[in-house]
Amino acid sequence: MDTFLQQIFNGLTLGSIYALVALGYTMVYGIMGLVNFAHGEVVMIGALTALAVIKPLAAAGLPGPLAVLGGIAVAIPVAMLLGFCIERIAYRPLRNAPRLAPLITAIGVSIVLQQLAMIIWGRNYHSFPPLMPATVREFGGAQITDLQIIIVIVAGAMMVGLLLLVNVTRLGRAMRATAENPQIAGLMGVDANRIISLTFVIGSALAAVAGVMVAANYGIAHYNMGFILGLKAFTAAVLGGIGNLAGAMLGGILLGIIESLGAGYIGDLTGGFMGSDYQDVFAFFVLIVVLIFRPSGLMGEKVSERA
Amino acid sequence: MNVLLEAVGINKSFGGVQALRDVSLTIRQGEIYGLIGPNGAGKTTFFNVLTGLYAADGGGFSFDGQPLDIAAPHLVAAAGIARTFQNIRLFANMTALENVMVGRHLKSRAGVIGAVLKNAGTRSEEAAIERRAVELLHYVGIADHANALARHLSYGDQRRLEIARALAMEPKLLALDEPAAGMNATETGALRLLIEGLKNDGLTVLLIEHDVKLVMGLCDRVVVLDYGEKIAEDVPEKVRRDPKVIEAYLGGAVA
Numbered sequence: 001m002d003t004f005l006q007q008i009f010n011g012l013t014l015g016s017i018y019a020l021v022a023l024g025y026t027m028v029y030g031i032m033g034l035v036n037f038a039h040g041e042v043v044m045i046g047a048l049t050a051l052a053v054i055k056p057l058a059a060a061g062l063p064g065p066l067a068v069l070g071g072i073a074v075a076i077p078v079a080m081l082l083g084f085c086i087e088r089i090a091y092r093p094l095r096n097a098p099r100l101a102p103l104i105t106a107i108g109v110s111i112v113l114q115q116l117a118m119i120i121w122g123r124n125y126h127s128f129p130p131l132m133p134a135t136v137r138e139f140g141g142a143q144i145t146d147l148q149i150i151i152v153i154v155a156g157a158m159m160v161g162l163l164l165l166v167n168v169t170r171l172g173r174a175m176r177a178t179a180e181n182p183q184i185a186g187l188m189g190v191d192a193n194r195i196i197s198l199t200f201v202i203g204s205a206l207a208a209v210a211g212v213m214v215a216a217n218y219g220i221a222h223y224n225m226g227f228i229l230g231l232k233a234f235t236a237a238v239l240g241g242i243g244n245l246a247g248a249m250l251g252g253i254l255l256g257i258i259e260s261l262g263a264g265y266i267g268d269l270t271g272g273f274m275g276s277d278y279q280d281v282f283a284f285f286v287l288i289v290v291l292i293f294r295p296s297g298l299m300g301e302k303v304s305e306r307a
Numbered sequence: 308m309n310v311l312l313e314a315v316g317i318n319k320s321f322g323g324v325q326a327l328r329d330v331s332l333t334i335r336q337g338e339i340y341g342l343i344g345p346n347g348a349g350k351t352t353f354f355n356v357l358t359g360l361y362a363a364d365g366g367g368f369s370f371d372g373q374p375l376d377i378a379a380p381h382l383v384a385a386a387g388i389a390r391t392f393q394n395i396r397l398f399a400n401m402t403a404l405e406n407v408m409v410g411r412h413l414k415s416r417a418g419v420i421g422a423v424l425k426n427a428g429t430r431s432e433e434a435a436i437e438r439r440a441v442e443l444l445h446y447v448g449i450a451d452h453a454n455a456l457a458r459h460l461s462y463g464d465q466r467r468l469e470i471a472r473a474l475a476m477e478p479k480l481l482a483l484d485e486p487a488a489g490m491n492a493t494e495t496g497a498l499r500l501l502i503e504g505l506k507n508d509g510l511t512v513l514l515i516e517h518d519v520k521l522v523m524g525l526c527d528r529v530v531v532l533d534y535g536e537k538i539a540e541d542v543p544e545k546v547r548r549d550p551k552v553i554e555a556y557l558g559g560a561v562a
Binding site for chain 2: 168169170171173174176177180181183184185186187188189190191192198
């Protein structure tokens, strides 16, 4: 029982992070039908930028949480600018190109950003200093750290904020209108290019925070961290129904929990034949099963209707 | 009367088909101006060029005394032109109220900062947008369905909603593309009253319509397109007797 509860807690933490990143994928897909494969790299750059700020701040004697806040405060605008530039340079010129062109470009942007990060930060793994409160609390035999609680609360608050932005504000209405039909939204005076830029900028801000969370949670950051994380988050978005915000959130949390449970039990299930390094198998297996029975994802009805 | 919209030598071809050939026309402030012609005459193409959905091959527009930039739809909207569609183009997964509220986009300003801070200015602006949107739903007579998704509305109500959404933009020129298509006699009658009301409120209306009775009864002036060319432009009584128009509609046998 305690393994179960423990893995649920771990999965919830991991899932909150997946959800934040998945939102970036799903927003861009919803508005322009593009899978932005470079999004994982924005997470990575966010984490490494934050780390570059956090280390000297901590060395200067600033209390841990404040140093981390300082890092996030720099990483968010950097990631937003990066997201803006990616769209402006790599995708906008291809706005009317066949769908495959921006997709290949996205992969190219991803490689360029990884290499750029490798040149700036090197190939080494950077340890994320243990600056956040690591107090361990016990719940029914399972342990949860303050950091995990903070991650879940912050991620939850950001998701609620995003839902409010999209559903009850003028900009959110313009975003939804553009997602349904950019030309008609244009005839209402909505500048589709501005809305698309805005979407990239918001998604990148979420990605930067997610990057810091990953680095703090695992205590490590490196130039290659965005690839698998991006792939998982994309999986989460597809699982929930890509294009659907609530779906990305649900998909992220579910994927995190499935993965953690898988990692916790796979050794027992296979008599020690497979270890927890096979956890990814569970995540992708679940994705395949869901897609067989619900090709549009768990909450993806609207997408299938539109298609 | 002042000229509101002037089109000069508009050309548009698709491959080898010349959809619009040197079309020039003038719409005066405050009139209801009809655009008619047989199927495939280029009426909707003219609308699409005017509203920036198609790039013109030649020619240009001036609107309200200024050259009109038709490079992108949102520029046309900003200049003060709103339109509806022959085949309805609502935001199907948004509510009727939200559709109209999108139409207020240009008449409101709240940006990212307002959206995040939710300050008093943003909240009162949002309330004003919603108030105006509800008024417009009342005006076109579908306020009861304010919170229904657009795709769940009946056909006639969807047409009214498109008009409400266009009116929300407070345009100088309202372009209606076959608003009576698929409507029964009662609905057409209500539509006619609606359009007359708009004229009385000082709006200029450009109307594409198949229902000749509606056009002749409603419009101050009418232009007739045939195979992409203008063949007549005058008051309805004269256009109705124009031999070229009769030939276009009934074929060569009469002429």
